[in-house]
Every structure is written in C-alpha cells, then in structure tokens.
Amino acid sequence: MPVTIRDVARAAGVSITTVSRAFNGYDDVGPDTRKRILKVAKELNYRPSHVARSLVLQQTQNIGLLISDFNANRGAHHFLFDVMVGVHDRLASMGYDVTLVSTTTARQRLISYIDFCTERRLEGVIVMGMRLDDPYMQEVAEAKLPSVGIDLPILSRYCGYVMTDNVNGAKLGMQHLLGKGYRRIGFVNGTQKAAVSVDRLRGYQLALEAAGLGTDPDLIVHSNFLVEGGEAATEMLLSRVPDLTAIFYASDLMAIGGMRYLHRVGKRIPEDVAVMGYDNVDVGEWSTPALTTVSQRRYEMGLYAADMLIGMLQHDEEPGGRLLPSELVIRQST
C-alpha cells in the first residue's frame, strides 16, 4: 500500500539504486536526476521504510525505556515523568526512537525482558524504577545489551548507571538540620530494596557521626516513599521517640504524609518538629508549610543516562557510574 522506492524509481525513470543514493545524499548522482527524483518522491509522498532500512543496516535506531512495573508504580510519576522526558529528549534529538517496555509485559509473555529487547533488536535500554531485589535485575547486569540504569548502581561491561549522589545529598540535608540546632532527628527511609535508600541512610549516619552524635536505631524507620507510608511511619516514630525534634524523610511524598500526621496530632512545623524531604518535587512547594528538601535533577538524570548510552553505542565508550550533585532547597518546614 505505501509507496516504495521502486515506485519512485519507476516514476523518475531511474534505478532504485539511484533513488537510494539521491535520498542519502551521495555525490555520484547527477544534479538534474537528483532534483527529478526528489520532486517525484515528493509528489508520490514517498517515505522510506524505517523497517526495511533497519533490516539491511542491521540497526534499528531504537532503544527501550524499561520501567519496572509501569502500571503498578502509580504515584511514581512525581519522580519518573521528568526522567522520561529527559531520556526521550536526548534520545530523540540524536535520532533514536524510544519504545516503552514494562517488566509487566515481559512477565505476561513469560519471556525475559532481554528476549523482548532482542526480538525487537533494540540497540540499548534505559532502566528505571527497578528495585535491587527485582528478578530482572540479574538480567540487566549480565546481559550483553548496552544499558544504563537510573538509580540502579550496577556496573558491568555493558551496563552503567546514573543517579544522584544520595549519600552526600542526605548529608547535606542533615547538615542543614544539625546546623539549625536539631539533635534528635528521625529518619524515615524508603524501601530497603531501593538502591537510593541504602545511600541516604549512609548519608544520614555519616552526618551524625561527623557531628559527634551516635545513631539511635529507634530513630530510623523504613517505609515506601509514598504519602501514606510517610504518615504511618511518622506515627510509629513519634510513639517510639516522643522527644524528637526533626524528621528527615527520604522522599518528599513521605514528608507530606508526615506533615499531615503532625498536623493532625497538633504539632507545629517547624516549631515543634522540623520536616525535611528529599526529591524536590513540585508538591513540596505547595504544601503548608512549604517543604525544605534536597533536590534531585530528574530531567538531567534522564539526559545523562541517554548520553551515556549513546556514548556506548556510537563511540564504544565504557559505561560508568555517574553521580549527580544535589542541592539544598530551604523552605519553611525547617
């Protein structure tokens, strides 16, 4: 149905070779024939088939954006969307297509996600939202498919990653809190299965050490990055340590949840207890009080992940681990 190179060759009275050459800017085609070919092609509305070209060139210019449990991770949009935009922006501008891949799809079809990618001849893949205990993590680590993980620190010949420098980020947040004079600081962490959680915990501990304070296990509780989780965690924390004066949350959403609980029990923020988040999502700006937080450059994470992948694909660069710095965003909750 669609018009092929053969159609324009016939219409222009040349061979398909010449049409192909004219289209790809080769120099051994006469200026008049080239013009004629281009004119005919435009008239016929010819569009070269990307799939035919992919087949003969043995490269699809197509890279996968793998999102772990895309459909189950609602609420993750506060973080994932910007990253996606960054990834797509850079990839698209470099001429790559990006196809959405969810681990759920692979699971449904009972094939490994690597198989899914090789069937489609994806040239590489960017992985987001994956937990350390995800059964597919092993796969991305061992696969020969060039890939870069976001917040997934695995490094191999074919796999790099980009993530925020979470230990320094957490340290930054804690230093701010400590500088304000807070001493009994609770820490509501995310899932232990998330790579970022172990780093943020470490940053929390390092900052306390540096301040000459020990870490009280009672002050630490793990949750799920979401509002409800933060709310529940805060309740537990406060019942365990009634005299705490500040809480550091490993995500803004949990901080929002925490503030909700604190409001409910009549605690003033930050007078009674100070609240600090992590991520710098838009919601934090809108809360009352506005949330002090540690920023993550989500869009740039996507950009750099794409850059790294492109580097591997086009210039055979070694994958690495890239850490992005984070900044303090001071608002009213501390």
Add this chain to the structure above:
Amino acid sequence: MPVTIRDVARAAGVSITTVSRAFNGYDDVGPDTRKRILKVAKELNYRPSHVARSLVLQQTQNIGLLISDFNANRGAHHFLFDVMVGVHDRLASMGYDVTLVSTTTARQRLISYIDFCTERRLEGVIVMGMRLDDPYMQEVAEAKLPSVGIDLPILSRYCGYVMTDNVNGAKLGMQHLLGKGYRRIGFVNGTQKAAVSVDRLRGYQLALEAAGLGTDPDLIVHSNFLVEGGEAATEMLLSRVPDLTAIFYASDLMAIGGMRYLHRVGKRIPEDVAVMGYDNVDVGEWSTPALTTVSQRRYEMGLYAADMLIGMLQHDEEPGGRLLPSELVIRQST
C-alpha cells in the same frame, strides 16, 4: 551477529520453512522435528527478528504515543502519566509495542508527524496533550493514519477520541457548590485553546442557568491549568469580585494555587471562600484543606483510547467519541 532462522535450520537439519512453521505453530511439521527444532533454537538462543517479520508481514505491531510538546509540558505529569500507563497497559497486553513520539521531535526534523509515523510504519497513534490551535491538529484530523485523541474531540473516518464528559463534570461540581448555598461562584478556567476548557465553561454556565442564575463575565477568568496560574487568576478574580464566596477551578493544580493565595490574604477555606478543583489528582488529597474536586478517570481514558484504536485496527470498527462520566469527590475545601 544475532542468530537467525537460517542458523537454527542448519543446526536442526531442516529448511528455514520448517523452522518458521514450527515456531508459528503450524500443524504440518512432524512432532519429533518440531521438538528438535525448538530444542536447537533454545540452545542457540534464537529470537526471531521482529523487524524482518514486520517487513514481510507488512505490519509492525507498533503504535505511537504522541505527546504534544513532551518536554515543554512538564507539570502535566499529574494528568498525563496515568493516561500513559493505561495506554501502554492495554496496548502491550494486546501485543503492540508503543513508541514515544513528541511533536518537538517532528518539529526538530522539520517533517510532519505523520511522515514520522509512516516512515516507521506505525499502525496507529494515540494523541495526548494537544491544544486546539496546535499546528499538528489539522494533520491528525485529516490523516489516513488511525488515531484516537485524548481530550481532543476531533472525529473523522480515521480519528476518534475519548475524553471525560466535561460539561456534565463541571455541572456536577457546580451543583455541589450551589447545593451548599453558594451563589457568587467564580470560575477559573484553563486555556481557551484546550478542548476541555470550552466544555467545562459550558457546564459552569448550564448549572448556573438551571439554578436560575445568570453568568457574570467578571466571575470568569482563563488561566493555564498550573499552580502559579491559579494563584494569579485568583488574585485577579478577587480584586474584581471581592464578594465571591466560592471558586471553581478547572484543574486541581490551579485550585492549589488559589488556596495558596487565599491563605496568604487570610481567607479561610471554606468558611470565607469555598474551593473546588477538577481532575482528582493525588495532590488534592494532601492539601490543607483537602480539595473537593471532580474526578477524571485518567487510567481508564488510556485504556479506552487503546481499545478504540485496537478496534479500528483489528476489526475495522468505526472510530467514535467516547465520553467518560466523572464523579464528585467531596472533601474539606467546600
């Protein structure tokens, strides 16, 4: 580099025809040879090339998810993400791949987005986030490429849409406000260029009419769906109509912004002025006071859009306009 059907055929001592048939479940291949082929294929780690198959079958099983100005529409994630998940969910489960397309990409390459799609032989496309004045709108309306718009009410032989029943949704919201006794109700609408805005305005007016009230143009102001816009619009509205008792916002984000302004100027919500939003995004639950709103079933919108497209592709169904009902979500801001 990757192993082909020819490799499998040679290793199994059969022709490629037989391998193909064995893989596609035809019945004219002996049970023992089939088993042997499958075994050999597994050993060799053979994965049929989707692109070769696409070429010969003349169908890619690939559909585009076109997001208008993907990178410029940050902040739209509150709405778009869920829709994307819905679209991908349904499409993936039906065996379709989905590739991300942004109008920015097309603009960069100076080609129409339709050309972009036909080059890749996308079988259809789902369009989101597009304004009525978008230069690409004409294209999707006239193209022969099967497409369905989300919140983009254009109907043609090849183009359907799904959106919320915004006029009834807005009516619902207004009825709630009117039922509570509010009479001077401001309306902060979204961009006039968005299809949903004209419907919501209409719902606002119809509800007023039904209540025997006229519409005061001073009570209506257009903004941009975002928090800052809502904030500014509220200021303007309040300066123009100091005696208003309630404000209906065409998006939750604008309502958040409005509440922020109202707080700042010392107005109590809902005692001094009641606030109602639209969309039912998660942020509305977390605001203080929690936001009364009209829900949109974003995930389902994606699902149904995918359904409609699949119907067109597989069963040659006529595209239509599907309206989803919306519900009132009553919380504390009214």
Add this chain to the structure above:
DNA sequence: TTGACAATCCAAAACGTTTTCGGTAATTTA
C-alpha cells in the same frame, strides 16, 4: 587519436522472515 579518468548510473546480492506451491514417502481406499 587514444588512453586515462571522471561522472553517472545500474544489476544483483543481501538483510531475516513468511508463504505459496509443490514434491516425496507413507498410508489408506477402492
């Protein structure tokens, strides 16, 4: 005038599948 050389062009193979049209051997039917 002839050889070399540039400027244009084309035929055919290749990419990895699916499918049509047979072909052979074994089995059944008459």
Add this chain to the structure above:
DNA sequence: TAAATTACCGAAAACGTTTTGGATTGTCAA
C-alpha cells in the same frame, strides 16, 4: 494392486531497503 489421500518437508519468491562491483558515457591530456 493401483489410485488416492495424508503427513511432512523444501525451493523460491517476496517484503523495501543499502551497497558492492561494475558498466557506460564523456572529457581531457598526451
């Protein structure tokens, strides 16, 4: 026993490109 049917398999064409290795002119220098 001959004919017809069935079960299984293969050769080759096709899908729409790119690219290799010439082929055919025309031009220019010797």
